[in-house]
Amino acid sequence: MIEGAILTARVDGDDRLVEADAAFMALNERAGGAIGERLATPQLATIVRLARRLQILVSRAVTIADSDVDLDCWVRATPGENGVALAVSPVRERPAWRPSSATGSVPPPAGADWTWETDAGLRVQRLLVEAGARHGFDAAAALGQPLTKLFALDSDEHGVLPLLEAVAALDDFENQPASLREGGARVMLAGHVKRDTGGAFAGFVGATFHQMVVPAQEAVALGSAFNRRLDTILRGPLGRIVATADSINAGVDGPIDPHYADYAADIASAGRHLMGLIDDLADIQAIERDDFTVEDEGIDLADVTRRAAGLLAVRAADAGVAIDRGDLDRPVPAHGEFRRSLQIMVNLIGNAVRYSPRGSTIWLRLQNDGDRAIAIVADQGKGVAAEDQERIFGKFERVDTGEPGGSGLGLYIARRLARAMGGDLTVDSAPGEGARFVLSLPAR
Structure with missing residues (x-):
């Protein structure tokens, strides 16, 4: 060819x-x-x-x-x-790929306290231990049983189960934390892949290493590890999904049925929503650490507000909402970190756009109040009841979970960031009269 x-x-x-x-x-x-x-x-x-x-x-x-x-x-x-x-x-x-004619015996990982072998279904075929009683289980009874009947698998420091990833990738693995079902002894597992004469996966030849339990090492924050793993494994695939859906919607490879174009637009929108959620989870992982700090870069709150409004101008126009920027040319020096301040303002203006009716206006205003530099975002939405005004700053909290919106993390993160910079984020609102969010930072 x-x-x-x-x-x-x-x-x-x-x-x-x-x-x-x-x-x-x-x-x-x-x-x-x-x-x-x-x-x-x-x-x-x-x-x-x-x-x-x-x-x-x-x-x-x-x-x-x-x-x-x-x-x-x-x-x-x-x-x-x-x-x-x-x-x-x-x-x-x-x-063309050709399997080897014979795999021969696969040696277990070196240095093991004892070894085991499974078939392709991860059922135990062999156990080489000195004495079953010493290890707290009956070696003969374990034969033919799933490996997970012998070991309880734990996530590693990245929130991953290395053995399961190895099964998916048909590859060797190491550093799989586990404990014996009988007796609870802490162990570490490793294994080499076995293949049959046709090259297909045939199980693992594995090794068990006894662990010295160190309490500090055991106290891994599972939530943080899970968030890190989400960021690693989801961001790339989601980005490709969004890009592909946008290409289909745009008809890059030729015209398509309008219904399918609309479906593609919905897929891209959902993908972007999930990407935003990943960003929020990564931020939570950072801001909830005891050692979380922000830089004091000496910002101009007017410049931050202008940039945030510019980033959301297209979305506001599409929603039929006007942004009244007032006097954003007068510098308003403040203490804070530029990236985090911009993140707060983008969240506040983005929320205002999302919850404002078509034909309404969002007002952006800046002022100094003693030793405080203040940015105000006011909208003409349906407002927030007095009993909900503190709750909306809670984690995963939303006033109306039945309407389209974010994850309930944006305001929680924004207030935490504002307070980390020595400021605060508050709301002044009444049902039917819109909402007025106030970011205050130390004046510079």
Whole structure:
């Protein structure tokens, strides 16, 4: 197969191959297909079905097994009235993966106190211990049982279960914290992957290391570890989901049904909401630490407010809400950290935009009050009742959980940040009369 060549074909409404060029025909025949039959290459058949069902152009990379080579290809499927047109561009040809003919015995990790072995279902096949009574369990009774009947697995310092990640990745693992179900002794596990003669996952050859329990090491903040893990594993995939949904909505690969464009916009919006939640959780992890501090950079609160309003100008225009900036050109020096102050103002103005009716106005005002520099965000929304005005600054608190909105973390984080900078964040409001949020920082 020549790299860079374009293979073309067309299938009918029943996904049967009706015409193809010579190169595509040869590829399909080597996979056992023929004219008048369904495509013989599963990857191509899947893309064709997707394009036909959605009635949109589908374009993606696939790897096709072709005799003794693997073809990395870019496939483009274009639906039409009489079926789907295919264009396949081979990008790279490489030798096909071949499993080793024999795996041999896999040695356990070195230095173990005792070792074990599982099958692909993580059932214990072997236990090599000096004496079952010494370890607090019956070694013979453990055979054939799931590994988790022998060990209770714990998360590591990153909130991860290394053994489960190893199962997902079919890879070796180490430093899996655990305790024996019988007796509760603390141990650390490690393991090497076993494979059968076909190269498939066949279990682990594992090792057990006894631990000296150090109380300080045991007191890991699970919530913080969980938040860090969320940030690590979710931010990248969510970013790709949002980008892909935006591309579909924009019709980058060609026009699509308006309903699907709307679905894509909803997906992108939901993805951005989740990204915001990840940011909030990361902030909570930081601000709730005993050693959390902010920098005193010497800020201009007027500049911070101007920038926050600029960041939300498009959203406000889309919502039909006007932002009255008043006199933001007069400097208002204050003590605080620029990034955190901007975060607070973006949250306050963003909330005002979200809860303001179309055609209303948001007012931004600055003033000095003795040793305080003050920024005010006032809106014409439905307001906040007196009994709710303190509650809305609580973690995960919202006045009306039934209406669209944020996670209930923004105001909690904003007040914590304001107080960390030596200031405060308060609200003055009444039902039906809008809300007036006041950020005060030490004047400079």
